[in-house]
Amino acid sequence: MSFEIKLSLFEGPFDLLLFFIERDELDIHDIPIFQITNEFMDYIRQLEQLNIEVASDFILTAATLMRIKAKMLLPRTEKDEQGNEIDPRxxxxxxxxxxxxxxxxTPILSEMEDMRLAQENRGNIHEELQQIANANHFEYELQDLSLYKLMRVFDKVMTRFEEEQNRPKHTIIQYPYTIEDQRDYILKEIQAKSKMSFSEIISAFPDKIGMIFNFLAILDMLQLNLIGVEVGDGFNDFTITIADGDATQVTQLFVE
Incomplete structure (x- = not known):
């Protein structure tokens, strides 16, 4: 059985995405992934603030949008058979x-359903079958029933029960990180220290998920031109600084 969520306006994540696209008159073939991702995440946060449980398909779509956003920040290396770059979107x-x-x-099918429901079913079917059964001296409900069919049905029910019991169960873990929080942390540290190495951030958040969120936050800030990056001396290490001429912008970001 699949889990479904029905909200006041949106029954699924694609319904919500189409609403954003139609509302802002966006080109569906050239979606501004940064804008759509931010609006989608804001909507999920509003549901969480109202203590509304977010369905797994909304969470999966949010993760997909974040993955596409990260790919858009990185140089495109994937190409198709013709050598053209593959758009992550x-x-x-x-x-x-x-x-x-x-x-x-859907509206057309709904209209057809209403028309069918307005029609009358063929009458007297039950009465006709009962008359035939009475004329032949047997109960028509049991005329095709046999011990073999009962055993087949029982076997199917037990098989279905075992499949349900053995079906893999997935647990969703919410990590205590967001790109916005990690971006604010890095900006505050840079403002206090003037610069900060990536190894210092790894020391503060040594787990793998923390490293991923911090790296995505750095890519996001580079895209927004809030920070600069200098190559360090260590292996795979670099130093993060405030971008030239953007100190005022960073200060205003903290005030807000």
């Missing part, structure tokens, strides 16, 4: 177009 756009196609057809 391509798969998401295809899913959105398919979802939009089925969503457009």
């Amino acid at each position: 391509q798969e998401l756009v295809q899913h959105l177009l398919e979802y939009k196609k089925y969503k457009t057809a």
Whole structure:
């Protein structure tokens, strides 16, 4: 059985994404991934503040958007068979177009359903079968029933029960990190120390997830031109500094 969530406006993550795209009149073939990701995450935070449980498909879509956002920040190295660079948004756009196609057809199917429900079913079926059963002296509900069929049904039920018991169970762990929090931490440290090495950040957050979030926060700040990077002496180490001419922008960010 699949878990479904129905909110006041949006029944699924693609419904929410299409709302953002149509509201802001965006080109679905050239989605501004940074804007869409931020709006999607803001909506999920609002649900959490209202103590509304967020369905797993919303969480999966949020993770997909963050992965695409990270890929957009990095140089594109993936290419197709013709040698063209692969857009990280391509798969998401295809899913959105398919979802939009089925969503457009939903009102038509709903109208057809209403028309079918308004029609009368063929009458007297139960009475006709009962008359045939009485004329032949047997109960028509049990005419096709046998011990073999009962055993087959019982076997299917037990098989289905065992499959449900052995089905893998997934546990979702919420890590105590966000890109916004790590970005604020790094900016405060740089403002206090003027510069900071990446190895210092690793020492402060030594776990793998912490390193990933901090690295994504650094990429995000580089994209926004809030910091600069200098190559360090150690292996795979570098120094983070405030970008030239952006000290005022960083100060205003803390005030807000």
